[in-house]
Amino acid sequence: MAGVDVSDLTISFPLYHGDARSLKKTLGGVMGRQLSGRFAQDNRNRVTVQALKNVSFSLQPGERLGLIGRNGAGKTTLLRALAGIYEPVGGCVLVRGRIGTLLDTSLGMNPELSGRENIRLRGLFFGLSGKALAEVEQDVETFADLGSFMDLPLKTYSSGMGVRLSFGLATAIMPQILIMDEWFMAGDASFMQRAEQRIAGLVEGAEILVVSSHMPEVVAKWCTRLLWMEQGRVVMDGPTDEVLPAYLEAAG
Numbered sequence: 001m002a003g004v005d006v007s008d009l010t011i012s013f014p015l016y017h018g019d020a021r022s023l024k025k026t027l028g029g030v031m032g033r034q035l036s037g038r039f040a041q042d043n044r045n046r047v048t049v050q051a052l053k054n055v056s057f058s059l060q061p062g063e064r065l066g067l068i069g070r071n072g073a074g075k076t077t078l079l080r081a082l083a084g085i086y087e088p089v090g091g092c093v094l095v096r097g098r099i100g101t102l103l104d105t106s107l108g109m110n111p112e113l114s115g116r117e118n119i120r121l122r123g124l125f126f127g128l129s130g131k132a133l134a135e136v137e138q139d140v141e142t143f144a145d146l147g148s149f150m151d152l153p154l155k156t157y158s159s160g161m162g163v164r165l166s167f168g169l170a171t172a173i174m175p176q177i178l179i180m181d182e183w184f185m186a187g188d189a190s191f192m193q194r195a196e197q198r199i200a201g202l203v204e205g206a207e208i209l210v211v212s213s214h215m216p217e218v219v220a221k222w223c224t225r226l227l228w229m230e231q232g233r234v235v236m237d238g239p240t241d242e243v244l245p246a247y248l249e250a251a252g
């Protein structure tokens with residue numbers, strides 16, 4: 001049975017700068033005080049920005065969680081931590097089940113290989129072979145509709161082509177836990193129509209969904225629960241019909 005347990009998760013990033021002393025001075029000046037708030041200093045004397053601070057929640061099968069909050073709230077960092085891309089600086093992330101991510105079109109793709117080769121590689125990684133692998137290849141080829149680009153290296157694709165391929169691939173193999181950025185719900189109209197059908201199939205099939213979004217209509221449609229984040233912290237966690245009105249009212 002799939003599940004997610006996040007406890008006391010803290011993630012910070014060092015800010016590299018040619019002159020750390022002047023960066024500290026600038027940040028101190030901007031904030032009108034010594035380094036505080038989201039900025040801190042690590043044990044190597046580097047200025048760091050705290051992307052997540054003591055975030056805790058658990059997800060059970062059937063839950064569809066939406067992450068909402070203003071720019072820089074920490075939504076993308078949390079998605080990436082769930083996907084295992086970022087290591088916690090403090091606390092921990094426990095994920096039970098097979099994860100599928102729709103985060104970054106280039107994630108897990110080799111730009112030197114063709115679309116077809118990338119599909120086969122991903123299929124093999126997921127333990128597919130023979131008929132199952134051929135079915136996934138056919139499914140993604142039909143969805144992505146890339147014509148002869150299917151056999152050209154990914155680095156020759158436009159960003160829209162890259163999205164179609166990676167979306168098709170990520171939605172061809174059913175994950176138990178789906179981690180998704182709303183960015184994948186934006187696209188041209190015909191892509192979106194076909195994409196929605198696949199997302200619906202995936203969301204129904206996946207045991208758990210986590211999606212980050214700025215769009216109230218997206219979370220209202222897809223999510224049963226919302227985590228409202230600000231400045232790397234959880235402001236409110238609850239059913240969509242309770243958190244969304246509170247968030248919209250605060251956003252003015």
Ligand SMILES: Nc1ncnc2c1ncn2[C@@H]1O[C@H](COP(=O)(O)OP(=O)(O)OP(=O)(O)O)[C@@H](O)[C@H]1O
Binds near residue numbers: 070075
């Ligand atoms: N690689 C990084 N290096 C330094 N700081 C980072 C990095 N990634 C994120 N941050 C910082 O961490 C904080 C959280 O960023 P994050 O991208 O998670 O926010 P977000 O809620 O997804 O924002 P948006 O809605 O604008 O996409 C921000 O202050 C950001 O500047």
